[in-house]
Amino acid sequence: MFKLICGAGNEDTESVKRLVFVYASAGCKLFDLSARKEILASAKEGAELADAANVQYCVSIGIKGDKHIFKAKIDEEKCVKCKKCHKICPNDAIDLLPPPYLEGMTEGIIPTINDKKCIGCCICAQQCPLGAITMEEKDVNYREILPYMVQNGVEFLELHIMGHDKDDLAKKWQVINECKPKFASICIDRENFGNREVLARIQEMISVRKPYTTIIQADGVPMSGGSDDYKTTLQAVAMAEIIQNANLPVYIMLSGGTNSKTAELARMCGINFWGIAIGSWARKIVKPYISVEDFWENKEAQHKAIEVARELVNKSLVL
Numbered sequence: 498m499f500k501l502i503c504g505a506g507n508e509d510t511e512s513v514k515r516l517v518f519v520y521a522s523a524g525c526k527l528f529d530l531s532a533r534k535e536i537l538a539s540a541k542e543g544a545e546l547a548d549a550a551n552v553q554y555c556v557s558i559g560i561k562g563d564k565h566i567f568k569a570k571i572d573e574e575k576c577v578k579c580k581k582c583h584k585i586c587p588n589d590a591i592d593l594l595p596p597p598y599l600e601g602m603t604e605g606i607i608p609t610i611n612d613k614k615c616i617g618c619c620i621c622a623q624q625c626p627l628g629a630i631t632m633e634e635k636d637v638n639y640r641e642i643l644p645y646m647v648q649n650g651v652e653f654l655e656l657h658i659m660g661h662d663k664d665d666l667a668k669k670w671q672v673i674n675e676c677k678p679k680f681a682s683i684c685i686d687r688e689n690f691g692n693r694e695v696l697a698r699i700q701e702m703i704s705v706r707k708p709y710t711t712i713i714q715a716d717g718v719p720m721s722g723g724s725d726d727y728k729t730t731l732q733a734v735a736m737a738e739i740i741q742n743a744n745l746p747v748y749i750m751l752s753g754g755t756n757s758k759t760a761e762l763a764r765m766c767g768i769n770f771w772g773i774a775i776g777s778w779a780r781k782i783v784k785p786y787i788s789v790e791d792f793w794e795n796k797e798a799q800h801k802a803i804e805v806a807r808e809l810v811n812k813s814l815v816l
Contacts, residue, residue, distance in 0.1 A: 499813045500527040500750065502776030503540070505557035505565040505657065506616040506635075507531055507588070510539040515787040516780065517543030519799070521552055523806035529555045529655065529774060532642045537649060555653035555682060556646045558639050560669060562660025564719065565684075567617030567632040569610045575629035576607060582621040582630060583608050587723065587777060589788075590614035591621065618720040618777075639669055647676045655682035655714065658698065659689055670702055681706060686716035686736060686753055696743050708746035714774060715740050716753035722777035730759040737768045750774050757812045773813045782809065 501520045503513045508531055517528055517540045526549075530536050537554065544552040559565040569590070571582075583591045594609045612635070622630040643654060654673045658666055673681050683702055685695055703711050717732030733751045740749050748771035751759055756778040763770050786802035789795055 498527055498750070498772030499525050499810045500529055500555065500772055500774040501525050501779055502529040502752070502774050503531070503536075504588070504616040504776060504780075505529070505531055505559065505655075506568065508533060508536060508613040509611075510535050510613075512614070512787075514539040514543040514546075515792060516783070517552075518547045519783055519787060519802045519806050520779070520810070521547035521549035522799075522803045524810045525806070526551055527553045527555060527653070527772070529557055529776070532556045532558050532637050532639065532646065534642070534645065537646065537651065553653065554646075554651045555655050556643070556651050557655040557657060557684070558637060558643070558669060559657035560660045560665045561634060561636075561662040562689075563657045564617045564619055564632070564659070565657040566634050566636055567619065568612050568615045568635045569617075569619075569621050570631050570633050571608055571610060572629045572631070573607060575627050577627060577629075578607055579626065580606075580608060582625060585624060586621055587618065587781065588614050588616050590616070616720065640672055643672055643676050647678055652679035653682055653712070654678040654680075655684055655712075657684045657716075658702075659684075659686055659716070659719070661689065674705060680710060680712050680748075682712040682714055682750070684714040684716050684752065686719055688719070692739055695739065699740070699743075699745065699747075703745065703747060709748060711747045712750050712771065713740050713745070713747045714750045714752045717751070718754045719752075720777055721754040722756050722775065722779075723781065725756045725758065725778060727758050727762055729754045730756050730762055733759060734763050734766050734768060737763065737770060738766060741768060748772070752776070757809055760813050775809065775813065779806070779809060782806070 521544045590611045593606045715736035717736045750772040752774040755775045783802045786798040
């Protein structure tokens with residue numbers, strides 16, 4: 498199974514529509530989406546335009562402290578307008594806009610976060626030379642949105658649990674189970690936990706579920722798939738090995754630094770994976786084509802985007 502991660506924090510409806518259109522045309526059948534009604538609607542539009550059958554959707558939410566619910570915020574008093582953040586943002590989520598009193602002028606341009614496009618990767622905050630960027634949580638009304646999603650055909654509900662708030666985890670996991678999706682997915686990495694705590698948390702969560710109705714998305718290094726080499730995807734495979742060695746009644750999906758090398762390396766290491774979820778790399782390789790303004794009229798751009806997407810999907814499924 499190949500899963501395209503549109504981004505748990507990606508609220509840009511047009512971007513999602515184009516991504517789903519391209520990857521559905523390329524043979525992808527599972528799409529990971531932000532838990533928002535308008536995003537699900539846009540994804541369905543993209544799949545319909547691709548004339549794709551049997552497309553499934555996974556909706557993601559996160560617990561408090563998990564970067565997947567973060568949004569960047571710029572402190573204008575600290576910002577020196579070096580524009581580094583604008584250049585390095587992988588999702589084009591930082592615009593350069595003049596303040597209202599300088600409208601129409603080029604001096605005084607300041608970076609401004611586009612919340613719809615920001616996916617919480619933290620790259621801008623980590624590389625801001627003066628610490629002018631911080632990350633803030635932006636949660637959803639999960640008690641309302643998750644039942645809505647299942648009622649509207651979403652078969653996978655995913656919880657990102659890379660945070661320390663166990664009360665928030667318990668509440669959100671309970672609602673997911675009450676919604677009775679076809680699969681519940683747990684996305685976890687080792688950034689905040691050791692191996693034992695990772696497994697203990699998973700074992701506690703799956704104890705309330707039937708065997709093989711849970712997917713463990715082994716997130717090597719979240720949102721790190723900017724390069725297409727073995728080193729980038731190494732931690733995703735290592736994380737999957739930890740889950741596999743525990744012999745849990747779950748399916749394993751590799752994520753976090755995944756790219757076109759992931760399937761090959763996982764098989765070399767004897768990982769019996771159910772699927773591969775690719776986000777950063779998958780979005781990056783089609784970005785030059787889906788970013789053109791006339792995308793829906795530009796058949797050449799569509800063809801090229803589908804071509805590179807299909808190559809990635811095929812490499813992720815067959816060696």
